[in-house]
Amino acid sequence: MGNAIVWLTIAILSFMAVLILLFIYLVVQRMIEVRVQRKIADYVKDGSDWAYRYLIEGDAPAEQIIPDSSTKLIAMEKILRSYAKNISSDMVSARITDYAHQFLSPYYSKNLNSLNWSTRMNTLHRILEFRMKDLLDDVLNMLNENKHYSDDEYLQIYRILAAFQYEDFLQHLLNPKIEMNEMEYRKLLFELEEKPFLNMVEHYQDFPSALKHTVLDMIGVKHLVQMVPFLEERIHDEELEVRVRSLKALSQLGIVQNEKIYYPFVESENWEERMMVAKILANVDSPEAVSSLQHLLKDQSWWVRSQAAQSIVQQKNGKSVLRAIVETEEDPYAKDIGKEALGM
Structure with a gap:
C-alpha cells in the first residue's frame, strides 16, 4: 500500500513537472x-x-529597405x-516586381522547396502578388516533379501560369493534376488576357462541363463582343445549363445580330431561359420584341415577369408602353409587375 502511494505521488509530481515545463515553453x-x-x-x-x-x-533602393x-x-x-x-499604378507595380526580383527571389526559390506547407503556399501567393516571372521555372518544376503537392498549391500554381500568360497553360488546363470546380476555374480564367483566352476557347469541345460553363460566364464578364456568334451557336446546345449561360452572356454583351433565334425561348419550359431572353429583348427595337415581352409579363414566374417589365422600360418610349399596358391589361400579375417597374 505504501509503495502504491509513493508511485502515485511520483506520477503526480512528474505530471505537474511536465505541465510546468510546457507552460514555461509556451x-x-x-x-x-x-x-x-x-x-x-x-x-x-x-x-x-x-x-x-x-x-x-x-x-534607388536604400540600404534601409534591403532585407538582410x-x-x-x-x-x-x-x-x-x-x-x-x-x-493602382503600373509604375508602382513594376517597381514592386523589380524589387521582388532583385531581393526576394533567392528566398522564395528556396522556400518553394520547404517541407512546410504554409511556407510553400505563402511563397506561391507572393510570387503571384508581386508578378515574379523570374520564378516561373521554379513553379513549373513543382508541376513536373514526381512529388505530390496539395490541391491548394496546384490551384495557386495554375493561377500563376494563367496570370503570367504561360504559353503552355492550356495543356495544363486540359490535363490538370487536380479536379477543379467552376469557382476555381473562374479564378484561373479571370487572370487570362484576351488573346490567350480566345485561343483557349478554340478547344471548347475538349473541356469538361465545369470548364465549359465557366468559359461561357467569362465571355460575358470580359465583355468579348466578338464571341457573339460562338454564343449564338451554344444556345441550341442539348444541355440546359449551356443554353442558359450562353443566353446570360449574350444579355451581358447587349448585342443582338439575329432576333429571330431568340423568340422560341419565350415559350421555353425553363423559367431561366425565359428570363434571359426577356433580358436580351431589351436590346431589340421591334414590334415582335415588344409583343414577346408583353407575353412574358404574364409569366408564372415572378423573375420572368420582373425582367420583362424592366426590359420594356429600357426600350425607346418603354415607360409609355408599360404605362399603357398597366391601364389596359386585365391580367393581375402583369398589372402589378408593371406598376412595380414604374414605381407606381
Whole structure:
C-alpha cells in the first residue's frame, strides 16, 4: 500500500513537472513571438519612408529597405503588399516586381522547396502578388516533379501560369493534376488576357462541363463582343445549363445580330431561359420584341415577369408602353409587375 502511494505521488509530481515545463515553453515562445512582431513593426515603420522614395518617387533602393534578415524580409513584404493592394499604378507595380526580383527571389526559390506547407503556399501567393516571372521555372518544376503537392498549391500554381500568360497553360488546363470546380476555374480564367483566352476557347469541345460553363460566364464578364456568334451557336446546345449561360452572356454583351433565334425561348419550359431572353429583348427595337415581352409579363414566374417589365422600360418610349399596358391589361400579375417597374 505504501509503495502504491509513493508511485502515485511520483506520477503526480512528474505530471505537474511536465505541465510546468510546457507552460514555461509556451511563455518563452510567446515572448519570442512578441519580440519578433515588435521588431517587424519597427522595420516597417523605419522602412516606410524609404520604400515610398523607391516605389513612388523612383529613387534607388536604400540600404534601409534591403532585407538582410528574415524579420526584415517579412517587414518588406508587408510594405510591398500594402502598396500593391492600395495603389493602382503600373509604375508602382513594376517597381514592386523589380524589387521582388532583385531581393526576394533567392528566398522564395528556396522556400518553394520547404517541407512546410504554409511556407510553400505563402511563397506561391507572393510570387503571384508581386508578378515574379523570374520564378516561373521554379513553379513549373513543382508541376513536373514526381512529388505530390496539395490541391491548394496546384490551384495557386495554375493561377500563376494563367496570370503570367504561360504559353503552355492550356495543356495544363486540359490535363490538370487536380479536379477543379467552376469557382476555381473562374479564378484561373479571370487572370487570362484576351488573346490567350480566345485561343483557349478554340478547344471548347475538349473541356469538361465545369470548364465549359465557366468559359461561357467569362465571355460575358470580359465583355468579348466578338464571341457573339460562338454564343449564338451554344444556345441550341442539348444541355440546359449551356443554353442558359450562353443566353446570360449574350444579355451581358447587349448585342443582338439575329432576333429571330431568340423568340422560341419565350415559350421555353425553363423559367431561366425565359428570363434571359426577356433580358436580351431589351436590346431589340421591334414590334415582335415588344409583343414577346408583353407575353412574358404574364409569366408564372415572378423573375420572368420582373425582367420583362424592366426590359420594356429600357426600350425607346418603354415607360409609355408599360404605362399603357398597366391601364389596359386585365391580367393581375402583369398589372402589378408593371406598376412595380414604374414605381407606381
